[in-house]
Amino acid sequence: MATILVVEDDPAMGDLVERGLTGEGHAVTVVTDGVAALVQARSQPFDAAAIDVMLPEMSGFEVCRRLREMGQDLPVILITARDAVDDRVFGLDSGADDYLTKPFAIAELNARLRAQLRRRAAGGTTVVTAGTVRLDTVAVRASVRGRDLPLSVKEFSLLRYLIQGTPAARTRAEVLEEVWGSAEHFDPTIVDQYVSYVRKKLQAADADVVIRTVRGVGYALEVVPAS
Structure with a gap:
């Protein structure tokens, strides 16, 4: 109940x-x-x-x-x-x-x-990390190297889902089901739109994390080693 x-x-x-x-x-x-x-x-x-x-x-x-x-x-x-x-x-x-x-x-x-x-x-741990990115799932707060990463709640949920699935790729249907709650009632292109938002914010924050497009599958998160 x-x-x-x-x-x-x-x-x-x-x-x-x-x-x-x-x-x-x-x-x-x-x-x-x-x-x-x-x-x-x-x-x-x-x-x-x-x-x-x-x-x-x-x-x-x-x-x-x-x-x-x-x-x-x-x-x-x-x-x-x-x-x-x-x-x-x-x-x-x-x-x-x-x-x-x-x-x-x-x-x-x-x-x-x-x-x-x-x-x-099934949420489990309250802190999720990948490379220099840290997500506090209770406060719904993201940071890169200790500096705030401004994300909307939906962007936060998307990034968390991709981090938790690393290194596996997630299909658009899986992302819709997990992040939007349904794969039937939303246009799959909304996933592409939000991935684009998160990518730009990660890049602007100089994060060592990128979201890769996996052709024929969907998206996967990758930590890029320092050169």
Whole structure:
């Protein structure tokens, strides 16, 4: 059983989600706005959150961003009727782990929550390193030779996954499944886009780590020996 925070301003939808999650054995707290969500997150620990994007006064994007600023590392699934790629990217960059589009089946929400909870449970060590790159997975902070490496939450997750898989190559489908939560609901080219972002930041930080393109497979991380 997990404790789930649900943020939904539509009473009927909130009731539906609550019943669907409690039916799986979860303990569910439902609030109707972002301020109440942040208050609840400060007052008690949650294992995961499902947050509607279209909330009064404070959007789900903003709620997610503030949760991350508070140091909340719980999996967050954003729920919205908006299915544009830019919206999904913005949500993920706000710190969300997954993005579910309305209308959806409660069974799918439960499945995505289970996947996110399994990943967190299997997270293992809180510090991941490769060469001069160090990732603190609790603080969600990256550094190169002790200097901060500015990464979005999704860029951080991508780099962590590639580091943990070294030296094996990861396919785009594997990256989507692990980092975005689904290989079915996202365009595989989003992986290429984020790899490009991370590459540029690693290069700018003079890191001894590069992301190689493995033709016909995907991407692999490599530590480059000092010349």
